[in-house]
Amino acid sequence: MASDASTADIPLSEALSAAIALLKQRFGERLVTHDGIRRQHAHTLTWIDGQPPDAVAFAETTEEVAEIVGVAARYRVPIIAFGAGTSLEGHVNAPRGGICLDLSCMDNLLRLNAEDLDCTVQAGMPRGRLNTYLRDTGLFFPVDPGTEEATIGGMASTRASGTTTVRYGTMRDNVLALKAVLADGRIIETAGRARKSAAGYDLTHLLVGSEGTLGIITEVTLRLHGVPECVVAAVASFPTLASACDTTLAAIAMGLGLARIELLDPLTIGAVNKHAGLALAPLPTLFLEFHGTPEAAKEQVATFEELARSEGATRFTSATDEAERKRLWKARHEALWAVREAWPGLAMLITDVCVPVSRLAECVAETEVDITANGLTAPIVGHVGDGNFHALALHSPGDTEQLAQIRGFAERLAARAIAMEGTCTGEHGIGQGKRELLRLERGEAVNVMASIKNALDPLGILNPDKIFN
Amino acid sequence: MASDASTADIPLSEALSAAIALLKQRFGERLVTHDGIRRQHAHTLTWIDGQPPDAVAFAETTEEVAEIVGVAARYRVPIIAFGAGTSLEGHVNAPRGGICLDLSCMDNLLRLNAEDLDCTVQAGMPRGRLNTYLRDTGLFFPVDPGTEEATIGGMASTRASGTTTVRYGTMRDNVLALKAVLADGRIIETAGRARKSAAGYDLTHLLVGSEGTLGIITEVTLRLHGVPECVVAAVASFPTLASACDTTLAAIAMGLGLARIELLDPLTIGAVNKHAGLALAPLPTLFLEFHGTPEAAKEQVATFEELARSEGATRFTSATDEAERKRLWKARHEALWAVREAWPGLAMLITDVCVPVSRLAECVAETEVDITANGLTAPIVGHVGDGNFHALALHSPGDTEQLAQIRGFAERLAARAIAMEGTCTGEHGIGQGKRELLRLERGEAVNVMASIKNALDPLGILNPDKIFN
Numbered sequence: 001m002a003s004d005a006s007t008a009d010i011p012l013s014e015a016l017s018a019a020i021a022l023l024k025q026r027f028g029e030r031l032v033t034h035d036g037i038r039r040q041h042a043h044t045l046t047w048i049d050g051q052p053p054d055a056v057a058f059a060e061t062t063e064e065v066a067e068i069v070g071v072a073a074r075y076r077v078p079i080i081a082f083g084a085g086t087s088l089e090g091h092v093n094a095p096r097g098g099i100c101l102d103l104s105c106m107d108n109l110l111r112l113n114a115e116d117l118d119c120t121v122q123a124g125m126p127r128g129r130l131n132t133y134l135r136d137t138g139l140f141f142p143v144d145p146g147t148e149e150a151t152i153g154g155m156a157s158t159r160a161s162g163t164t165t166v167r168y169g170t171m172r173d174n175v176l177a178l179k180a181v182l183a184d185g186r187i188i189e190t191a192g193r194a195r196k197s198a199a200g201y202d203l204t205h206l207l208v209g210s211e212g213t214l215g216i217i218t219e220v221t222l223r224l225h226g227v228p229e230c231v232v233a234a235v236a237s238f239p240t241l242a243s244a245c246d247t248t249l250a251a252i253a254m255g256l257g258l259a260r261i262e263l264l265d266p267l268t269i270g271a272v273n274k275h276a277g278l279a280l281a282p283l284p285t286l287f288l289e290f291h292g293t294p295e296a297a298k299e300q301v302a303t304f305e306e307l308a309r310s311e312g313a314t315r316f317t318s319a320t321d322e323a324e325r326k327r328l329w330k331a332r333h334e335a336l337w338a339v340r341e342a343w344p345g346l347a348m349l350i351t352d353v354c355v356p357v358s359r360l361a362e363c364v365a366e367t368e369v370d371i372t373a374n375g376l377t378a379p380i381v382g383h384v385g386d387g388n389f390h391a392l393a394l395h396s397p398g399d400t401e402q403l404a405q406i407r408g409f410a411e412r413l414a415a416r417a418i419a420m421e422g423t424c425t426g427e428h429g430i431g432q433g434k435r436e437l438l439r440l441e442r443g444e445a446v447n448v449m450a451s452i453k454n455a456l457d458p459l460g461i462l463n464p465d466k467i468f469n
Numbered sequence: 470m471a472s473d474a475s476t477a478d479i480p481l482s483e484a485l486s487a488a489i490a491l492l493k494q495r496f497g498e499r500l501v502t503h504d505g506i507r508r509q510h511a512h513t514l515t516w517i518d519g520q521p522p523d524a525v526a527f528a529e530t531t532e533e534v535a536e537i538v539g540v541a542a543r544y545r546v547p548i549i550a551f552g553a554g555t556s557l558e559g560h561v562n563a564p565r566g567g568i569c570l571d572l573s574c575m576d577n578l579l580r581l582n583a584e585d586l587d588c589t590v591q592a593g594m595p596r597g598r599l600n601t602y603l604r605d606t607g608l609f610f611p612v613d614p615g616t617e618e619a620t621i622g623g624m625a626s627t628r629a630s631g632t633t634t635v636r637y638g639t640m641r642d643n644v645l646a647l648k649a650v651l652a653d654g655r656i657i658e659t660a661g662r663a664r665k666s667a668a669g670y671d672l673t674h675l676l677v678g679s680e681g682t683l684g685i686i687t688e689v690t691l692r693l694h695g696v697p698e699c700v701v702a703a704v705a706s707f708p709t710l711a712s713a714c715d716t717t718l719a720a721i722a723m724g725l726g727l728a729r730i731e732l733l734d735p736l737t738i739g740a741v742n743k744h745a746g747l748a749l750a751p752l753p754t755l756f757l758e759f760h761g762t763p764e765a766a767k768e769q770v771a772t773f774e775e776l777a778r779s780e781g782a783t784r785f786t787s788a789t790d791e792a793e794r795k796r797l798w799k800a801r802h803e804a805l806w807a808v809r810e811a812w813p814g815l816a817m818l819i820t821d822v823c824v825p826v827s828r829l830a831e832c833v834a835e836t837e838v839d840i841t842a843n844g845l846t847a848p849i850v851g852h853v854g855d856g857n858f859h860a861l862a863l864h865s866p867g868d869t870e871q872l873a874q875i876r877g878f879a880e881r882l883a884a885r886a887i888a889m890e891g892t893c894t895g896e897h898g899i900g901q902g903k904r905e906l907l908r909l910e911r912g913e914a915v916n917v918m919a920s921i922k923n924a925l926d927p928l929g930i931l932n933p934d935k936i937f938n
Contacts, residue, residue: 199893253607452675
């Protein structure tokens with residue numbers, strides 16, 4: 001474990017042992033140093049090597065989090081918040097060792113205010129379970145990063161989004177208030193439950209997306225939305241990527257109430273056809289969902305079909321019945337697994353960028369050229385209504401040359417998005433993986449971020465080496 | 470002028486003279502020390518006394534702003550950004566003197582990206598003029614704080630909102646990116662034009678609502694929205710305040726696409742009847758607007774009327790024709806002037822709070838009791854879809870006892886809203902007027918805000934004595 005010479009007065013290993021001993025005494029079986037558990041709490045999902053913490057503490061209350069952070073501060077030991085570990089850029093790694101603070105036991109729905117369309121949950125609540133709890137209320141929490149297990153706290157920390165953003169927004173738009181523990185153990189509440197406020201700095205949105213580097217989020221107050229009266233799903237195949245993107249642009253310009261609009265490229269369509277026994281045309285394909293009253297949803301679907309046909313769509317299918325909707329969306333839902341299965345034994349570097357929607361077709365097209373020119377295999381899946389897309393760059397595990405090659409591809413992709421006034425990450429975050437790219441994207445503003453980090457965490461104990469180098 | 474002993478190495482008056490002389494040399498006629506101009510740049514709109522700056526600098530570019538801030542930093546002289554001066558809590562006052570940085574000459578539309586539904590404007594662009602520029606594009610900028618003159622930069626700085634927030638959000642939701650000059654003259658850009666990003670701390674939303682205390686906003690990239698195909702206006706009178714609020718709650722729970730929903734209390738209705746020669750029933754009255762396709766808007770109006778009738782609404786009128794819509798909304802649009810005219814010679818303390826919508830009826834009712842019990846006159850106007858309302862507390866100018874009494878009323882109102890999990894200000898901001906109330910509302914979090922302020926403006930030159938005491 002590396003020691004942090006700039007902040008540690010005594011060798012970190014000694015401080016660390018003392019901190020762990022103290023926490024063990026206090027938390028007993030909820031402080032774990034077992035190797036298997038430690039490794040489960042390191043990064044496990046992409047090309048970034050796992051760097052396990054020295055211990056894992058399972059907190060049950062905000063006050064316990066404050067206590068654990070207080071010990072970490074006293075001994076200047078790194079502390080890394082952990083939800084479900086589904087982040088993709090090494091956010092939960094412990095490059096300087098230290099204590100992983102696992103929030104998965106803090107998974108209660110604390111309060112539901114149905115009339116105000118809000119609820120407060122503990123940070124460890126999985127988003128899928130929240131929607132199960134809400135099932136009988138006529139309300140739902142829309143942000144869908146693609147996994148039921150992602151915790152609300154983790155999603156807030158990484159400013160997560162996903163397939164429904166085009167209609168319901170990201171975590172930025174759906175977090176009303178936070179309770180958080182700061183680096184010195186202080187507990188703050190960033191806002192009340194009013195739908196809007198002009199009272200002082202927006203600490204809520206400063207913490208959303210701060211990846212555990214400014215404070216540890218322990219409670220989240222969320223906006224909820226009414227379950228739409230009617231949901232219509234649709235699938236449209238296009239002759240070219242540009243025609244799919246142009247249809248998307250036109251639909252957004254018209255203010256059509258699209259709830260989801262997802263693009264799968266022909267490579268991905270091929271994989272899902274094989275995986276799910278489908279027979280979709282191997283063309284750029286949009287998967288859509290419309291929410292509204294039956295009349296409004298029907299009107300939207302008809303308008304969209306007209307737009308799609310005028311852009312040359314070769315096939316347009318829609319469905320209102322739930323089973324039929326699920327069948328239509330099966331290809332999209334299973335895309336990630338289908339890609340894994342289509343190239344067995346290969347690992348994936350999953351990266352994402354986001355550009356202004358008017359630049360999307362161009363950005364994807366240039367990326368396809370890059371993929372072909374470099375002999376890579378990288379299916380593309382996009383939340384096209386937001387200008388956000390993912391490339392799943394396949395590589396042989398252990399082949400360092402190939403890994404270097406696809407890392408180069410991911411860097412070029414990010415630089416391309418930045419040059420188009422976009423961002424190096426629409427929803428995955430910076431973590432360890434995109435620190436240089438953040439610098440490329442935001443320049444001087446990164447120094448401002450670092451000043452804030454330094455002001456709120458002068459010892460640098462909160463999730464060190466994330467966001468900043 | 471007070472001197473700031475904590476930061477000034479030399480007496481401020483000498484430093485100030487040197488700074489002004491330097492700026493005069495550089496900016497000539499664009500650096501004004503004339504008394505009338507200085508007084509126009511102090512707070513003029515409410516009970517807070519005007520505190521003029523020592524000089525007013527008219528900047529024309531971001532680089533000039535950086536240059537002026539650089540001079541202010543060098544001489545440790547306060548610098549106060551100024552847009553249109555329409556804020557209500559003393560934001561533009563110069564309690565420590567210094568230089569007012571007037572941005573009204575920076576009023577250009579820099580770029581319109583119609584396909585991406587965004588545009589970039591200089592901070593001094595008045596919001597009314599922006600919509601005039603957009604008139605032929607089919608797009609509009611929806612945030613409407615009630616005056617055409619408010620500048621986009623000022624609205625961003627105060628996190629403004631207004632009548633359309635229930636549908637389109639506040640400045641928080643409609644600012645995509647900012648260019649800003651920091652306290653040391655550095656220029657940063659907080660984000661690109663992508664609709665979402667997970668790249669680092671959300672500096673955009675830290676600056677939105679920071680009231681010129683963290684940086685001076687010089688350019689704003691805004692989300693735009695498609696002009697709705699159809700707009701329907703409606704007016705509904707209710708027997709009680711509670712029934713008006715309950716109808717609002719039910720409509721929101723149903724996800725009805727309300728674009729505006731405004732409450733006027735009977736006192737205000739009386740004033741507008743007199744002012745505009747109307748004959749509205751002296752009852753709690755909702756003014757509504759629905760945006761959508763003709764079918765969707767009609768459906769929404771019908772559903773809303775049904776809800777309103779079931780809550781006992783005694784009158785419901787709607788209109789689609791533009792002239793007729795304007796007639797229906799006349800009472801709402803002229804409410805402020807009607808109140809001024811109804812009590813000639815009196816001044817107003819205009820305050821606002823915001824509570825969860827489920828608490829709105831209770832908060833307004835308790836406030837009415839407070840008004841009656843204390844023999845005050847204070848019409849109430851609310852953006853009820855957001856739980857936000859204004860009290861216009863009338864007082865005789867110069868009657869310090871009466872002013873103290875209505876200040877006490879405003880403080881009780883804020884405390885009431887905070888106790889209901891709301892906020893001491895939904896849209897007016899903190900400025901000088903609500904600093905103690907911010908402390909009451911957010912407690913320890915205010916110290917965190919102060920740490921950030923100190924990290925980004927260690928000399929305390931940016932709009933001193935605002936937000937913090």
